[in-house]
Amino acid sequence: xxxxxxxxxxxxxxxxxxxxxxxxxxxxxxxxxxxxxxxxxxxxxxxxxxxxxxxxxxxxxxxxxxxxxxxxxxxxxxxxxxxxxxxxxxxxxxxxxxxxxxxxxxxxxxxxxxxxxxxxxxxxxxxxxxxxxxxxxxxxxxxxxxxxxxxxxxxxxxxxxxxxxxxxxxxxxxxxxxxxxxxxxxxxxxxxxxxxxxxxxxxxxxxxxxxxxxxxxxxxxxxxxxxxxxxxxxxxxxxxxxxxxxxxxxxxxxxxxxxxxxxxxxxxxxxxxxxxxxxxxxxxxxxxxxxxxxxxxxxxxxxxxxxxxxxxxxxxxxxxxxxxxxxxxxxxxxxxxxxxxxxxxxxxxxxxxxxxxxxxxxxxxxxxxxxxxxxxxxxxxxxxxxxxxxxxxxxxxxxxxxxxxxxxxxxxxxxxxxxxxxxxxxxxxxxxxxxxxxxxxxxxxxxxxxxxx
Amino acid sequence: xxxxxxxxxxxxxxxxxxxxxxxxxxxxxxxxxxxxxxxxxxxxxxxxxxxxxxxxxxxxxxxxxxxxxxxxxxxxxxxxxxxxxxxxxxxxxxxxxxxxxxxxxxxxxxxxxxxxxxxxxxxxxxxxxxxxxxxxxxxxxxxxxxxxxxxxxxxxxxxxxxxxxxxxxxxxxxxxxxxxxxxxxxxxxxxxxxxxxxxxxxxxxxxxxxxxxxxxxxxxxxxxxxxxxxxxxxxxxxxxxxxxxxxxxxxxxxxxxxxxxxxxxxxxxxxxxxxxxxxxxxxxxxxxxxxxxxxxxxxxxxxxxxxxxxx
Numbered sequence: 210x211x212x213x214x215x216x217x218x219x220x221x222x223x224x225x226x227x228x229x230x231x232x233x234x235x236x237x238x239x240x241x242x243x244x245x246x247x248x249x250x251x252x253x254x255x256x257x258x259x260x261x262x263x264x265x266x267x268x269x270x271x272x273x274x275x276x277x278x279x280x281x282x283x284x285x286x287x288x289x290x291x292x293x294x295x296x297x298x299x300x301x302x303x304x305x306x307x308x309x310x311x312x313x314x315x316x317x318x319x320x321x322x323x324x325x326x327x328x329x330x331x332x333x334x335x336x337x338x339x340x341x342x343x344x345x346x347x348x349x350x351x352x353x354x355x356x357x358x359x360x361x362x363x364x365x366x367x368x369x370x371x372x373x374x375x376x377x378x379x380x381x382x383x384x385x386x387x388x389x390x391x392x393x394x395x396x397x398x399x400x401x402x403x404x405x406x407x408x409x410x411x412x413x414x415x416x417x418x419x420x421x422x423x424x425x426x427x428x429x430x431x432x433x434x435x436x437x438x439x440x441x442x443x444x445x446x447x448x449x450x451x452x453x454x455x456x457x458x459x460x461x462x463x464x465x466x467x468x469x470x471x472x473x474x475x476x477x478x479x480x481x482x483x484x485x486x487x488x489x490x491x492x493x494x495x496x497x498x499x500x501x502x503x504x505x506x507x508x509x510x511x512x513x514x515x516x517x518x519x520x521x522x523x524x525x526x527x528x529x530x531x532x533x534x535x536x537x538x539x540x541x542x543x544x545x546x547x548x549x550x551x552x553x554x555x556x557x558x559x560x561x562x563x564x565x566x567x568x569x570x571x572x573x574x575x576x577x578x579x580x581x582x583x584x585x586x587x588x589x590x591x592x593x594x595x596x597x598x599x600x601x602x603x604x605x606x607x608x609x610x611x612x613x614x615x616x617x618x619x620x621x622x623x624x625x626x627x628x629x630x631x632x633x634x635x636x637x638x639x640x641x642x643x644x645x646x647x648x649x650x651x652x653x654x655x656x657x658x659x660x661x662x
Numbered sequence: 663x664x665x666x667x668x669x670x671x672x673x674x675x676x677x678x679x680x681x682x683x684x685x686x687x688x689x690x691x692x693x694x695x696x697x698x699x700x701x702x703x704x705x706x707x708x709x710x711x712x713x714x715x716x717x718x719x720x721x722x723x724x725x726x727x728x729x730x731x732x733x734x735x736x737x738x739x740x741x742x743x744x745x746x747x748x749x750x751x752x753x754x755x756x757x758x759x760x761x762x763x764x765x766x767x768x769x770x771x772x773x774x775x776x777x778x779x780x781x782x783x784x785x786x787x788x789x790x791x792x793x794x795x796x797x798x799x800x801x802x803x804x805x806x807x808x809x810x811x812x813x814x815x816x817x818x819x820x821x822x823x824x825x826x827x828x829x830x831x832x833x834x835x836x837x838x839x840x841x842x843x844x845x846x847x848x849x850x851x852x853x854x855x856x857x858x859x860x861x862x863x864x865x866x867x868x869x870x871x872x873x874x875x876x877x878x879x880x881x882x883x884x885x886x887x888x889x890x891x892x893x894x895x896x897x898x899x900x901x902x903x904x905x906x907x908x909x910x911x912x913x914x915x916x917x918x919x920x921x922x923x924x925x926x927x928x929x930x931x932x933x934x935x936x937x938x939x940x941x942x943x944x945x946x947x948x949x950x951x952x953x954x955x956x957x958x959x960x961x962x963x964x965x966x967x968x969x970x971x972x973x
Binding site for chain 2: 245248249250251253254317318319320321348349350352354355357358359362403404430431432433434435436437439440457459460461465466485566577643
């Protein structure tokens with residue numbers, strides 16, 4: 210996400226990077242670009258104005274202008290100011306002694322409350338919690354059903370008193386059930402509503418009163434425009450909001466609304482939703498987020514992702530294998546699968562420093578299909594061939610190509626790359642290897658393994 | 663109730679900064695002694711702010727501002743100039759669309775697409791109801807086989823509208839459901855087949871390819887299908903709406919926009935940006951959760967409602 214914004218900002222910085230001395234005019238030009246970039250990213254008009262003024266004040270300081278690296282100073286100022294906007298609050302949920310802890314999900318229609326409820330339940334389960342979810346959305350057709358399905362996918366208990374159509378009563382009985390069953394968290398999903406719908410806002414207040422929530426999470430669509438402040442502000446004023454969940458950040462939304470909400474409404478971002486799978490919810494980290502915005506990459510999140518899909522034991526086994534030079538096509542395939550489990554390539558690439566700009570340069574998205582093809586080729590081999598690639602002669606290669614729906618050239622290319630990779634791995638010797646580096650497209654030579662170390 | 667009244671109702675319920683600010687600016691700029699002069703820098707900046715706050719976007723905004731700062735000699739009022747400019751942007755694609763709406767092939771296939779959570783399913787329900795009232799018999803196709811309970815949600819809408827629905831299990835190939843629905847539509851002599859698709863972010867290549875497949879299947883089964891491809895946009899969306907419109911148009915060939923959730927405080931200004939950059943017309947607006955809360959879009963009423971004088 211934030212690609213377009215980070216690219217624009219990178220352009221700005223690139224243009225001033227060459228200058229040995231900054232003048233007031235160049236700073237002004239850079240500021241104008243920053244202003245436009247932020248406006249196009251839907252950052253609130255007033256926030257932009259204040260932001261640009263603050264950056265100007267600091268950048269026009271004679272000490273900055275005369276320093277040896279003025280442009281880097283400006284970059285740092287922008288970074289500092291962005292971080293200051295997000296505040297120093299930590300993402301995720303704050304500690305509480307409340308049992309059960311009640312989490313109330315708020316937001317406009319279609320912001321992703323129900324999906325986020327499921328994701329949050331799953332995340333809590335991973336944290337060793339035992340959540341119960343309940344829908345109080347009796348308005349949208351099939352909303353209760355949707356939560357039931359999502360909860361089942363997440364493997365959490367759902368409270369659904371059949372026939373009970375009073376939202377407040379549903380929340381209340383969910384609490385009672387949680388006490389009886391011993392759930393330590395209750396997530397209450399609510400009906401989406403417009404912040405100007407008084408009747409529904411009163412209903413929310415009533416739900417809040419009976420459930421006594423610790424957390425009131427406002428679910429906001431990352432694609433929201435200038436209206437973000439108004440709606441979030443109203444929810445905060447009428448119900449109270451303790452944190453924001455920013456959803457759909459996996460699109461190309463520049464998410465400027467996030468900045469506005471945080472700085473104007475003064476509520477920290479707790480989580481970000483980054484995909485359609487139930488695992489796609491991460492606690493928010495302002496520093497990583499800002500780094501990504503500025504195209505500085507987000508290696509920490511990448512490592513976390515890698516750790517989540519890679520089994521420590523497997524990793525050690527493979528490492529030992531590589532040391533002995535016994536890396537086979539089968540291992541290669543396992544590596545590919547692992548990489549793909551981490552999510553779409555595009556998302557992974559976005560986290561690598563310096564790749565943000567490159568992606569745009571290539572003008573194309575990383576080819577997931579290519580990976581599928583490689584997997585298909587390896588799948589079409591016999592176990593023996595996978596263990597000993599050199600027995601693949603012409604006729605075997607032809608068979609493999611037919612079996613995988615590719616051409617002999619594709620098979621040849623893969624094998625050649627594989628041989629090269631094997632040689633490289635041997636050379637590296639005591640180090641763990643990096644099989645992904647040999648994937649057909651020239652990707653950053655950085656796979657889950659090198660990151661684990 | 664017409665679009666104007668519905669929008670006005672929404673506006674009235676909030677402290678409408680936009681309208682108030684606009685009134686202030688206009689009052690100053692249209693004062694008798696100022697009328698004959700060009701609009702000054704301060705006013706232009708204030709106007710720019712208002713337009714940007716309405717999500718109209720940097721491109722369209724600067725065009726509107728530069729167009730209105732030079733007044734004609736007759737000293738037209740700033741309010742009228744701004745309204746005319748936006749109207750000009752909105753009307754071009756609308757007329758183009760009306761003239762090319764000639765339809766071949768039966769049933770008339772309407773594809774409803776958009777990102778997640780914009781209100782596609784609800785819009786389908788409302789559209790079905792409207793068609794039925796006009797005396798055309800629609801058939802609903804539940805091709806959102808991805809989101810949990812999406813089909814059930816649509817079923818409820820279909821029941822409310824009293825319209826047939828063709829559905830399949832969750833997880834089925836949506837193109838197959840579309841094929842079934844079109845076949846059923848032909849057999850049952852339906853006038854229109856309304857296809858609900860799963861929400862997808864326009865950056866997901868594989869999901870967008872799925873739309874292309876649905877399109878191809880429809881085109882193969884009925885001449886000229888899909889006759890209409892409606893992109894549903896949430897009125898609260900910001901400049902990302904442009905990116906959505908661009909991507910969906912290139913993959914699915916969008917022919918018009920449905921602007922939903924206009925009953926809130928957001929006014930969907932990005933539609934102006936879309937009309938400006940991509941010449942796509944707004945066809946309908948959603949103004950509430952009721953069955954009848956879908957109205958045909960009228961540029962004039964929309965502009966009037968946004969920039970009406972304080973009431």
